[in-house]
Amino acid sequence: MSAAGGSLDLQSIGPLLARLRTVCRTSTWLQDAAPDCLAAVRAVLRWPVGVAFRITSAGTEPLGASCADGDPEVGRLLAAPVEPEGAPPQLWGARLDREGVTSIEHGADRALALGISAAGMVQATLLWLGPAEVPAPAGAEALASAVGDLLAALAERERATVLAAEAEESEEKFRALSEAAFEGVALHERGRILLANQAFAQLLGFDSAEEMEGLSALDLAAPGSRALVEENIRSGYAQPYAVMALTRDGRSFPAELRGRTMSYRDRSVRVTAAHDISERKLAEAERSRLVAELQVALAAAQRAVATREEFLSIASHELRTPLTSLQLALQSLEPAPQERRAVEVALRQVDRLCRLVDDLLDVTRLQVGRLELRVERDVDLGNLVNEVVGRFSAELGRAGCAVRLHLQPGVTGTWDRSRLDQIVTNLLSNVLKYAAGAPVDITVDGDDGEAHLGVRDRGIGISAEHLPRLFGAFERAVSTEHYGGMGLGLYIVRRMAELHGGRAEAKSPAGEDGGSRFHVRLPRRPPGDGEGERS
Amino acid sequence: MTASAARVDAIVLIVDDDEDIREMIALHLGRAGYTSVQAASGHEALAQLRGGMRPILILLDVMMPRMSGRQFCAALAAEPALGTPPVVIISGDAQLEHKARDVGAVGQLRKPFNATDLLDAVARYRVP
Numbered sequence: 001m002s003a004a005g006g007s008l009d010l011q012s013i014g015p016l017l018a019r020l021r022t023v024c025r026t027s028t029w030l031q032d033a034a035p036d037c038l039a040a041v042r043a044v045l046r047w048p049v050g051v052a053f054r055i056t057s058a059g060t061e062p063l064g065a066s067c068a069d070g071d072p073e074v075g076r077l078l079a080a081p082v083e084p085e086g087a088p089p090q091l092w093g094a095r096l097d098r099e100g101v102t103s104i105e106h107g108a109d110r111a112l113a114l115g116i117s118a119a120g121m122v123q124a125t126l127l128w129l130g131p132a133e134v135p136a137p138a139g140a141e142a143l144a145s146a147v148g149d150l151l152a153a154l155a156e157r158e159r160a161t162v163l164a165a166e167a168e169e170s171e172e173k174f175r176a177l178s179e180a181a182f183e184g185v186a187l188h189e190r191g192r193i194l195l196a197n198q199a200f201a202q203l204l205g206f207d208s209a210e211e212m213e214g215l216s217a218l219d220l221a222a223p224g225s226r227a228l229v230e231e232n233i234r235s236g237y238a239q240p241y242a243v244m245a246l247t248r249d250g251r252s253f254p255a256e257l258r259g260r261t262m263s264y265r266d267r268s269v270r271v272t273a274a275h276d277i278s279e280r281k282l283a284e285a286e287r288s289r290l291v292a293e294l295q296v297a298l299a300a301a302q303r304a305v306a307t308r309e310e311f312l313s314i315a316s317h318e319l320r321t322p323l324t325s326l327q328l329a330l331q332s333l334e335p336a337p338q339e340r341r342a343v344e345v346a347l348r349q350v351d352r353l354c355r356l357v358d359d360l361l362d363v364t365r366l367q368v369g370r371l372e373l374r375v376e377r378d379v380d381l382g383n384l385v386n387e388v389v390g391r392f393s394a395e396l397g398r399a400g401c402a403v404r405l406h407l408q409p410g411v412t413g414t415w416d417r418s419r420l421d422q423i424v425t426n427l428l429s430n431v432l433k434y435a436a437g438a439p440v441d442i443t444v445d446g447d448d449g450e451a452h453l454g455v456r457d458r459g460i461g462i463s464a465e466h467l468p469r470l471f472g473a474f475e476r477a478v479s480t481e482h483y484g485g486m487g488l489g490l491y492i493v494r495r496m497a498e499l500h501g502g503r504a505e506a507k508s509p510a511g512e513d514g515g516s517r518f519h520v521r522l523p524r525r526p527p528g529d530g531e532g533e534r535s
Numbered sequence: 536m537t538a539s540a541a542r543v544d545a546i547v548l549i550v551d552d553d554e555d556i557r558e559m560i561a562l563h564l565g566r567a568g569y570t571s572v573q574a575a576s577g578h579e580a581l582a583q584l585r586g587g588m589r590p591i592l593i594l595l596d597v598m599m600p601r602m603s604g605r606q607f608c609a610a611l612a613a614e615p616a617l618g619t620p621p622v623v624i625i626s627g628d629a630q631l632e633h634k635a636r637d638v639g640a641v642g643q644l645r646k647p648f649n650a651t652d653l654l655d656a657v658a659r660y661r662v663p
Binding site: 314318320321322323325327328329331332350354 | 645650653
């Protein structure tokens, strides 16, 4: 190989020149764009000795050198230090990072340094050394500029390569993510699909996601849903909404869509996630069906309650009418002395029948929540107890129950008089039934807030196991073998107390003189009555 | 006006489809000095009133076939010519108070009632 300045070993110029060559050889565009640059490089390469440096923040680094004809100088240069022997180091240093061409003469030698800039700073310096009589390469200034451009182009290309690799990696990650997503996801721009994942393709009956690119997103909605989808894309609606989707083969199914509009490289694109909600819709349909069934059942139950109410109303009437006739008939009698007892018994039993009918009707009304209190002010509990005891005096006498009253005067309240009467009556009936032959103590007392009615007998008592059930409907603490009754009395006592905002409880203390103690506590004003004591 | 147990114009009209109860009510009223007229239905009672009878009180059963107590009251109200005798309804229904108000009765007598309840109610609600 021969050239004007002797043969050149291009490979020895170093990585920079090698790269320059590669670029020059492979890049047509570069040859077109920078012919001067190439010419300049060739001119440089004909110069007897060339050394290339890269200037970095760490210092000046030799990239390589070329020489002509095995000049012994070359070995010296290649072996570094890069400065020609005898040259003032500071001079070389000063020149090496200067842009453009610097000519340095040193004795018989001459050096030409070319600082090459790219991206606003000196990136490399080409240094030629030769005898002073050899002329410097022509167009060095142009060379500097051209090589600078070349390096800048190389740097840009390198950056682009890195970016492309990063983008590719990023896209791979995105694809991996989108494929891994269980939900169908598609990216579209103004309704045109740019990208879809496999789940999205499968959802809509496509074999692969690639097939979907470029399709109109609106065509994937059933005709009846298109206006909604279009409007939501237009408005950027971000909440989930249900549509009918259309598969490739024309089958429609309910789907839930959720879209988000975002900007991507100055474009407005929308990511839409879709999933099949057929099962949910089926479940909803099933639920609606169940609700409908429940409503039917509820209506039936309500009818049954109404029927029962109606039955009770009629039964009540039907039972009470003969009782009334019977009572009036018995009261009209003027019995002979030996018949008087029989008439008394008959009247008493009519009375008992009346109470049983009342209890049955009350229990039913309590259980359907149809019993309402008719409260009045200043009902005197002590007086009421006196009345009831008076009414029962004959029966109590016959049962051998001496009643001892402990009535604190003035225990009044806002209560339903007839229901309070029922409480006292039922407690006394209980005494008659389970505590005959022993005295009974009835106490009425209380404070400003609460009235207290206590009934203490000395009868059979209540075993601890029965206490919790004692106030339940149809419950009794004793065997039906020994005691009759419907088991409603104490239930009514409790519920009437509760309707008044109070409570009823029973105790059966061991020892002492046995028996049972019943306590009813009633607020003196009904709950919610904010009015103070009347003066 | 002079009160007299023998006054034939102190009539209590008893409207009930149950014959036994009508008779028992009539028996006690008679002993107390009232004259009673019995009607087995609302139609019968209206016929009596249209015939010119002006009772001091009507004891009215609520639940009756064909014409209920409520319908009877409505019919009575629609014919002012029959006068406006006080009506006390008698029923075994616990909701009696509401019913009495609804039909425009002056009072109520809840079954089962005894002779004292009956006479008290008549004395309280009758036209003086």
